[in-house]
Amino acid sequence: MADYDVIVIGAGPGGYVAAIRCAQLGFKTACVDNWINEKGQAALGGTCLNVGCIPSKALLESSHHYYALQHEFKDHGIKVKGCSIDLAKMMERKNHIVASLTGGVSMLFAKNKVTWIKGHAKLLSNSVVEVENPNQPGEKNQLNAANIIIATGSKSAGIKLAPFDGERIVDSTGALSFDEVPKRLGIIGAGIIGLEMGSVWHRLGAKTVILNRGDNFLKTVDRQIADAALKEFQTQGLDIRLGAKLKEVNQQSDSIRLVYEDAKGQASVEVDKLLIATGRKPNTAKLNADAVGLHINQRGFIEVDQECRTNLQGIYAIGDCVRGPMLAHKASDEGMAVAERIAGQSPEIDFTKVPWVIYTSPEIAWVGRTSEQLKDRGIQFNTGVFPFLANGRSLALGSNKGMVKLLSDAASDQILGVHIFGPYASELIAEAVVAMEFTASAEDLARTIHAHPTLSESLHEAALAADGRAIHI
Ligand code: FAD
Ligand code: NAI
Numbered sequence: 001m002a003d004y005d006v007i008v009i010g011a012g013p014g015g016y017v018a019a020i021r022c023a024q025l026g027f028k029t030a031c032v033d034n035w036i037n038e039k040g041q042a043a044l045g046g047t048c049l050n051v052g053c054i055p056s057k058a059l060l061e062s063s064h065h066y067y068a069l070q071h072e073f074k075d076h077g078i079k080v081k082g083c084s085i086d087l088a089k090m091m092e093r094k095n096h097i098v099a100s101l102t103g104g105v106s107m108l109f110a111k112n113k114v115t116w117i118k119g120h121a122k123l124l125s126n127s128v129v130e131v132e133n134p135n136q137p138g139e140k141n142q143l144n145a146a147n148i149i150i151a152t153g154s155k156s157a158g159i160k161l162a163p164f165d166g167e168r169i170v171d172s173t174g175a176l177s178f179d180e181v182p183k184r185l186g187i188i189g190a191g192i193i194g195l196e197m198g199s200v201w202h203r204l205g206a207k208t209v210i211l212n213r214g215d216n217f218l219k220t221v222d223r224q225i226a227d228a229a230l231k232e233f234q235t236q237g238l239d240i241r242l243g244a245k246l247k248e249v250n251q252q253s254d255s256i257r258l259v260y261e262d263a264k265g266q267a268s269v270e271v272d273k274l275l276i277a278t279g280r281k282p283n284t285a286k287l288n289a290d291a292v293g294l295h296i297n298q299r300g301f302i303e304v305d306q307e308c309r310t311n312l313q314g315i316y317a318i319g320d321c322v323r324g325p326m327l328a329h330k331a332s333d334e335g336m337a338v339a340e341r342i343a344g345q346s347p348e349i350d351f352t353k354v355p356w357v358i359y360t361s362p363e364i365a366w367v368g369r370t371s372e373q374l375k376d377r378g379i380q381f382n383t384g385v386f387p388f389l390a391n392g393r394s395l396a397l398g399s400n401k402g403m404v405k406l407l408s409d410a411a412s413d414q415i416l417g418v419h420i421f422g423p424y425a426s427e428l429i430a431e432a433v434v435a436m437e438f439t440a441s442a443e444d445l446a447r448t449i450h451a452h453p454t455l456s457e458s459l460h461e462a463a464l465a466a467d468g469r470a471i472h473i
Contacts, residue, residue, distance in 0.1 A: 004030045004145040006342060007129050009121045009287075011035065012046020013053075013328040014319025015151030016105050018335030022149075023112040025343040030143065031114055032121040032131050037102075038095075038177070042118040042134065044105040045098075046153050047320075048328040051173040054101055056196055058094040059176065060359050063203035067361075075398055085204060087180060094176070122288040123148070126312040147314050147342050150302060151335065152287065154280040154320035159188065162249040168256060168273055169249075172197060175275045182206045186258055186271030190217060190240050192358050193277035195233070199360050202238055209269050211244040211260055213278075218358075222370035222419040224385075224405060229364055229421050232401055236361075249274070282321040306349075308338050316342075330354050355433050357426040362388075362402045365425035367433050368417030371407060380410035384442060384466030388422040390473045391461075392453040399423035404462040406432075406442060413441035418462075424455055431459055442466040 004027075008019040011033035019031040035050060037043040043050055069083050109116050119131040119141075127146060133139040156171035158164055164171055175197045181204045187194045190212035202208040217240070218226040234240060241262065248259035252270075259268045282300045289296050295303040295311045302317040304310055310317050316338045319331030330351075337347040358364040374381050384406040388394040402422030408415050418432035435445055445463035450456045464470045 002127070002145050003143045004028050004115070006030075006147045006149060006339075007032065007121075007143055007145040008149045008151060009033075009129065010046060010151035010153055010283075010319070010321075011044040011105070011116070012151060012153045012319060012331060013048045014153070014331030014335045015046065015149065016044055016109070016335075017332040018149050018151060018318060018339050019114045020108055020112050021336045021339035022342065023114045025339055027147075027339075027342070029114045030117050030145070031109065032117040032119060032129065032143075034118070034120040034134065036134070043102045044109070044116065045102040046151075047155075048331075049101050049105070050098060051176060053328050055094045055098050055176045056172070056200070057359060058097045059090065059200045060196060060361075062090045062093065063200045064361055067203035072398055085181070087178075087204075091177065091179075117143070120286065122286065123292045123294065123315075124288070125292055126314050147316070149335070149338055150287065150310075150315065150317040150321060151319045151331065152283040152321045153331075154282050154326055156276065157279045157281040158276055159246070159278055161246055162188065162274060162276055164276065168251070170273065170275055172275070172277060175201070175273075178273065182271075182273040184255075184271045184273075185209070186211070186256065186269065186274045187277055188246060188258075188274070189213075189277035189279070190242070191277060191279065194275070195238075195358055195360050197275055197277065198238055202236070206273075207239075208237075209239040209241065209271065211246060211258065211269075212240065212242050213245055215243040217242055218364075220356075220370075221364060222366065222405060222417070223372055225364060225366070225403075225419045225421045228402060229360070232362070232421075233360065280320065280326055284321050307341055308334050324351055325354055325356065327354065327356070350437075353433055353436050355429045357429065359426065362399060362422045363425035364421050365429035366417065366419040367429055368415070368436055369407065370417060370419065371405075374407060374416060379416070381407050381416060382410055382413075382442065382466045383407055384462040384464065384470070386458045386461035386465055386470055386473060388455070388458055391455060391458045393455050393457070394423055396453065397423055397455075404428070404458045406445075406459070406462040406466050408442035408463075408466050413443055413466075415440055415442055415445070415463075418459070420459075422455070422458070428455055428459060431456060 006022045006029045008015045008031040022029040185206040185208045187210040190210045217230045244260040244262045250257040308316045318334035320326045340347045355367045387403045389400045394400040405419040407417040442463045450460040461470045
């Protein structure tokens with residue numbers, strides 16, 4: 001008899017959600033994970049809870065308060081004197097949030113009777129997994145199950161010119177734990193991590209320069225939104241240099257000199273700490289994939305079909321280690337869907353409706369197609385844009401930058417994409433996702449009553465604007 005019905009490898013938002021859903025569906029489930037946290041303890045939650053989504057948002061919130069106190073409170077008639085940072089306390093708060101959430105996952109495992117197995121897992125066949133005991137290196141245990149879900153996630157890709165040293169040259173994990181605010185922070189890559197972590201340290205006082213190889217700022221974001229965001233971030237003081245190809249990274253005794261080339265020629269900049277944020281790569285090298293014949297592509301991603309099935313019978317793969325966006329909610333959705341498929345159900349995931357959020361200030365959020373993608377596909381569409389400047393709640397909040405942009409099919413009026421740069425875009429985008437899941441038209445949103453005064457009225461007005469009848473602009 002098999003030890004388990006399902007073994008999940010990896011306990012990030014893909015793996016732990018898959019394991020809980022499997023248990024809910026009545027499967028005897030184990031989840032193997034090799035994460036060791038800063039204290040040297042095993043912890044559930046993977047990248048997202050330990051060194052990703054959660055700690056970064058905790059620091060974004062703290063740093064935003066500090067920035068607002070210095071730059072925004074005066075507009076409210078509130079005078080602040082002698083405000084300073086206690087970075088150790090800020091980090092302690094962040095660590096506490098992480099600990100409460102990772103501990104919460106272990107309670108969810110206990111409640112759902114998911115067996116947590118600590119250690120590194122590798123495949124011995126399509127039904128046998130070998131786990132190495134982290135406390136007794138060399139001691140190995142074999143477990144079998146009819147179904148295996150691989151959810152081993154990803155790690156920072158890094159660049160050859162500047163290998164991580166954990167001190168001065170760091171990845172996002174290092175940049176979440178600096179023990180003092182760097183005077184000058186260099187970041188390679190103006191993507192999501194570069195912008196979020198750059199925002200944190202810039203707000204806390206680091207002179208921050210971001211070098212990005214490509215000219216196209218946030219190339220997957222709707223151009224109008226990306227252009228507005230770039231202008232705003234530069235106004236805030238983030239020094240974003242586009243088309244900057246890194247040529248040399250020279251370590252000096254107490255600084256790092258970055259030599260790069262852009263359209264104007266060769267230039268250099270001195271920094272104290274360097275964050276490399278040039279993308280992430282899948283964690284699949286140590287799975288024993290070749291030996292068991294599991295197909296992995298040239299970039300290290302496990303090959304799967306639309307339903308997350310690998311080429312091996314009974315083995316599925318989900319989350320950051322397979323194709324598609326590297327996002328926690330995408331991983332979790334795939335985890336639930338795979339569990340339900342094993343149970344004989346027929347869930348579907350529509351990758352065109354995965355929301356994206358960049359937690360800058362203001363935030364950027366989007367779902368569906370951009371104007372550029374629609375033009376490339378030759379699709380005729382209507383555009384409705386509404387600026388937060390004309391929204392009462394935004395003015396009351398003191399956050400009136402940005403806009404909502406809604407794109408709808410010219411013939412059917414179906415909403416094809418919604419793009420937001422503005423306050424709480426992360427929360428506002430949910431309405432657009434639900435509308436698109438229900439194949440709503442712009443007219444459906446235009447005829448939906450939105451409470452006043454709320455930020456969501458901007459989405460309502462953008463829907464009206466798609467038909468040329470916005471009221472407040
Ligand atoms: P992971 O979370 O990476 O988990 C994989 C787990 O598997 C890890 O615990 C790993 O140790 C374990 N593992 C790997 N190999 C083995 C093995 N052989 N045996 C046993 N265990 C193994 N996404 C968002 O949606 N929103 C955000 O705000 C956000 N912010 C982020 C901020 C940062 C700084 C970073 C780095 C990422 C962020 N992400 C965010 C991305 C998000 O963290 C990932 O998309 C998500 O964690 C992927 O989930 P996963 O379950 O596929 O993998
Ligand atoms: P990214 O793919 O978002 O951005 C990488 C950037 O680096 C790009 O702009 C690219 O042009 C640039 N770049 C690549 N190589 C370079 C080089 N050699 N020199 C200079 N620039 C270079 O990757 P990032 O920021 O590392 O994040 C990885 C992934 O993690 C994200 O794509 C996202 O999936 C996930 N994530 C999600 C978050 C969220 O949902 N809010 C937050 C943080 C990460």
